[in-house]
Amino acid sequence: MPSRDPLPPLSCLRAFEAAARHGSFTQAGGELSLTQSAISRQIKRLEDDLGRPLFERHYDGLRLTPAGEHYFRVVQRLLRELRDETARLRRRGDDRQLTLASSPTIASIWLARQLPDFQRAHPDIEIRILTVEDPHRLDLAEFDLGIYYHVHNEVDPPGVSADAIFSRESVAAVCSPAYLERHGAIQSPAELLTRHTMMVVEDHYHDWLTWELWFRELGQEWQPPIHTLRANSFQLLMNATLAGQGVTLGWMRLLAAELEQGTLVQALPQVLSSRGHLSLFTPEHRHLTEPMRAFRDWVLR
Known part of the structure; x- marks a missing residue:
């Protein structure tokens, strides 16, 4: 009778590594383009193969067992090394x-x-x-x-x-000429908050550059704006800005071509030095x- 393969399926290991890293079967499924139930089945198959539980299920989420903690470190290291070596070989094939x-x-x-x-x-x-x-x-x-x-x-x-790449960068409020034609010139930052549509990006990565921070660092009074267009994609908001739907914060050197061509204009004279480069x-x-x-x-x- 043939002996059991000592290595579990790669799909089970990938599901386990992602679930342990996220502490969630649902988020692991999102990363691997699988359903939550598919991830759960892969983990169950791995636990059955190992003969011990890897996770403790709690009301507030998943926790690794001591055996799961140790196995996670080993699996994560090996998968990382496998990915790196695979990428290196692919690059050598097309250097x-x-x-x-x-x-x-x-x-x-x-x-x-x-x-x-x-x-x-x-x-x-x-x-x-x-x-x-x-x-x-x-x-x-x-x-x-x-x-x-x-x-x-x-x-x-x-x-x-x-x-x-840019040693110095500045941030300003920008919009399209078409937006100003429809809504009139913006006279002050305070007017932005009451009369205009402000583009707001809802993205943790962009939390270091927000309208509230821009107002406060310029010494302007801040209050939640009356009119906003919100999205979790800065690209979507920039496209909406180019289409004349509102005013957004933009990096002046990044948008140099749009400003030079006139598809975007600086809506207010105030400029803030960017914390990011x-x-x-x-x-x-x-x-x-x-x-x-x-x-x-x-x-x-």
């Missing part, structure tokens, strides 16, 4: 490909405008863009370099170093390929 990670807004508004210059200088390098809104959700094995706003000790994803993220302890070196040299110039 002229460069994968750039960025937020959808930065990728569409800024990076896409800059890349033609790089590609003219390096026509043999194939570019692949990976869009992930929150840099904390980046998998270090899936990209070569990243471009995000970096705030030291606040937007500080683990495992990467950050080099500022558009930065190049480089995974630490990664061997820099020739395409990575070429892009780093180009973008940091």
Whole structure:
């Protein structure tokens, strides 16, 4: 009679690692594009195979058992090493490909405008863009370099170093000319709060740049605005701003082309120095390929 395979299925290990990391079968399912019940079945199969429970089910969520804690550390380390080595082998198979990670807004508004210059200088390098809104959700094995706003000790994803692309950056209220034509010129910050539609991004990653902070750091009185358009995507709000639906906070150098072309205008003269810098993220302890070196040299110039 054949002996039992000593290794559990990879699908069970991935489900266990995600559930242990999130402390939730539902969130693990969301990450792996599976239902909560599918994750639960994978965990049950793994627990049956091991002959011991890995989780304790409590009214307020999941907790790892002592055996589960130890197994989680082992599984997480091995899956990370497997992902890293797989990515390295794939890159060796196509060592002229460069994968750039960025937020959808930065990728569409800024990076896409800059890349033609790089590609003219390096026509043999194939570019692949990976869009992930929150840099904390980046998998270090899936990209070569990243471009995000970096705030030291606040937007500080683990495992990467950050080099500022813009050493100085400012933030101002911006809108489309069409919006001003319909609603009239904005005379003061206080008028924004009562007469205009303010774009509000509901995203933990962008909590370091909010309308309330902008008002307070400029010494302006703050109160919740009467009219808002809210979304959890800065890209969606920026597209709505370009379409004339309201006023948003924007980084002036990131939006330089839109301001120069006149598709956006500065709605008020007040400007605040940005706490964040558009930065190049480089995974630490990664061997820099020739395409990575070429892009780093180009973008940091």
